[in-house]
Amino acid sequence: MRLFLAALTLLATPSYAFSPPNFALNLNRAHAQEGAVSSQSYDYIIAGGGLAGCVLAERLSQDPSKKVLLLEAGGADYKNKFIKIPAGILRLFKSKFDWQHETKGERDCNGRNIFLARGKVLGGSSCTNVLLHHRGTKADYDNWGVEGWKGDDVLPYFKNVQDDTTGRDSKFHGTGGEWTMSEVRYQNPLSKKFLEVAGEDLGVNDDFNNWDQPQTGAGRFQVSEKNGRRESGATAFLEKALKRKNVTVRTGAMIRQIDFASTSAVGVTYNIVNDDTNTPFSPSLAPNGEVILTAGAIASPQILMASGIGPRDHLEDLSIPVISDLPGVGENLQDHPAALVSFETPKKGVSVTSKLRIMGTKLNNPIPILKWFIRGRGELTSVGCDHGAFVSTPGNEDAAQPNLQLRFLPARALGPDGMTTFTQFRNTKKHNDGYSFQSVATRAKSTGRVRLASSNTHIKPVIDGGYLSAEEDVKTLREGIKLGRQLGAKFGEYVGKEVYPGPSVKSDDEIDEYVRNSVHTANALVGTCKMGDDALSVVSRDLKVKGVTGVRVADSSIFPSIPGGQTGTPTVMVATRAAEMIAKGDETEQGKAIKEDMKGKVMVGV
Secondary structure (H helix, E strand, O other): OHHHHHHHHHOOOOOOOOOOOOHHHHHHHHHHHHHHHHOOEEEEEEEOOOHHHHHHHHHHOOOOOOOEEEEEOOEOOOOOHHHHOHHHHHHOOOOOOEOOEEOOOOHHHOOOOOEEOOEOEOOHHHHOOOOEOOOOOHHHHHOOOOOOOOHHHHHHHHHHHEEEOOOOOOOOOOOOOOEEEEOOOOOOHHHHHHHHHHHHHHOEOOOOOOOOOOOOEEEEOOEOEEOOEEOOHHHHHHHHHOOOOOEEEEEOEEEEEEEEEOOEEEEEEEEEOOOOOOOOEOOEEEEEEEEEEOOHHHHHHHHHHHOOEEOHHHHHHOOOOOOEEOOOOOOOEEOOEEEEEEEEOOOOOOOHHHHOEOOOOOOEOHHHHHHHHHHOOOHHHOOOOOEEEEEOOOOOOOOOOOOEEEEEEOOOOOOOOOHHHHHHHHHOOOOOOEEEEEEEEOOOOOOEEEEOOOOOOOOOOEEEOOOOOOHHHHHHHHHHHHHHHHHHOOOHHHOOOEEEOOOOOOOHHHHHHHHHHHOEEOOOOEOOOOEOOOOOOOEOOOOEEOOOEOEEEOOHHHOOOOOOOOOHHHHHHHHHHHHHHHHHHHHOHHHHHHHHHHOOOOOOOO
16 A cells, blocks of 8 residues: 555655755855865866766776766756656656757748757756667768777777667677666557558568668667666766765856866866856866866857857857867757657557546556556656667668658657657646657758857857758658658558648648648757867867867767767767776777877867
8 A cells, every 4th residue: 555655646746856056045055065166176077967977977987096077057856756767758858857948940940949858967868868779870880980980999889888688689789788778668559550560561670779780670669778767877877976985076067168278178167057146166177187078969069169169250259269260169960850640549548648647637547657666667668659660761862771760659649749749748638549650860961050149158059950951851751751651541440530740731842841840859969069080070089179188078969970860879889988088098099099190180270
């Protein structure tokens, strides 16, 4: 009875994220705490406590002689129940755990602003994403064109950090690492029907991370869960680091800039979030120390530009002194654009959304809660889109690199913009049964950029997502809509009316217009501090920022191009490699190769 009551109250009671100090009462105490932190010097200052920052804090603090400071602008409550429960994602978007960015007036989407969810808590977006554990293909990394970062180079890092609980091929999977890969402990009847229908039309794929076989086909998507609970960067990595005396973590710390003496980093300056006094705190670097940017594809370029590293004209327009003129900072923003097809079904109570609620109410059904609370199983272990396929659509220039990911959801969409269901389900009393196909341009060609609105990093930057600026992406999503309709019509007893786009949308032009009016993010932002050797690259292959010393970037912003799969696991790989480079330096084979390659070369951007 006690367990039953605990389960009933699990989702009904509030759970509070990190609260900034009550400044009317505790301002002096908060300033004293941050003053003590900033009075010290550190070997590594990690700017951003998301997935990459958590990996680096754990890896770099393994050396007890090194002092590590991790600064995160979001909160500390990564153990919040809605984060731990995978289905809790329905409560995370547009919440206190989300930065709630928006693009501004997308030119090729009829002027729409597109909502971008970014995690605002230790663990970052690994606390708020859909958990899919994909790497992309070997060719994705070969195509980066960066020596030392090709598929064969990065595979050992994927394997060494992984804990595969599914028993898949050891050539491509590892066990014993921190980053868990598992199967979702639930299958909805509609998801089983999807596998039956899509398997016949598209073929079957039992491991999308096996590089010896094509990525195409339909199957179950593996997830970063452990015993039915979300595995985030905080639970997998940071918790280990927090047990060490040489690690300091500060939340609610908004980094204003990297501090320089000439072109050498000497520390950072930050404010306490919600402190209207804007009192600056400036921890310094120890000799040979480094600032490591891990704030993600939006905030990492924002911090660089606010620090004087970026396009000269843009910085001068904002009266920011230029430290290094790097025109590529903030450019090359890439994402996975998405559009959906949704059907109703005459079968009542079959959709996962119906199983989560007491029918006709907004009250939580206690049965799924009990399953999760007692056994870590059932509906709450699913984020909804853990079945799907990769497809090479007609006209795809490289058939070996699927341009479409199809994500199946055993739920009717609440609107044509797929993010609507995630953000509005909690407020909706009546949710009819149905099923949906989210088409994702998984190797999108469109690019956008991030620019400063102000030198003050408390003010959100201006984001131009560039969505659908490449016609290839429109064609990919058009074919995805057609495929979703084709598959959805084969669901036998489950088939009902098409809700989105709806039967009135027929021609290619009509589908394209639907796509432009409803395209949304699949939350895979990368590329704004590109790694490479060309004129727009920001970091070299050792992840060092060009034109300065003592600064690296080690998150998804360094990806030269977006992998054909979700970007969380590739970010773990990048951070793991970065930690090895930093800790071992020239002792690694990679370090020796870079040092030799750099002899006689002049770094651009000074």
